[in-house]
Amino acid sequence: MGARRESPRRLSGGEAERAAAKLLESGGHRILERNFNSPVGELDLITLDGDTLCFVEVKARFDSRYGGGAAAVDRRKRGRVVRAAEAFLCQPEHSGLRRKPCRFDVVTATWSEDEGDWTFTHYPDAFTVDDAGRRSWL
16 A cells, blocks of 8 residues: 555635735735725735736636636636726725726646645736626726
8 A cells, every 4th residue: 555645735815815915026016905805706916016006816726737726717707806806996095096007917826746835826917808708997
């Protein structure tokens, strides 16, 4: 009988989001908000990359087969992210951000058997409003 392999340590959503925030900050992003909730959806991270406002979805997966975390951001999820971004920008306290260029990023955390740890990948401009099936923006 072979030796039993230890399963990788589970990565909570909060841990993945904190690690993603560190990754983005090291790349020059400024974190504006974490876990923005609205009736239409949640935004994991909202950042500024230079003058560009970024709405970031974070996904953790143990296996990269079937597209991994990036594939989990399907059309339905993209639509919820876009609607949540609209809700964020419609709040009076965020009116100053409405004129900034915006983009939708994805950060994935994937378990790496080779490294025995999590690997994080940032996909800037991962999808557009059109990709989310939206005909209008704000």
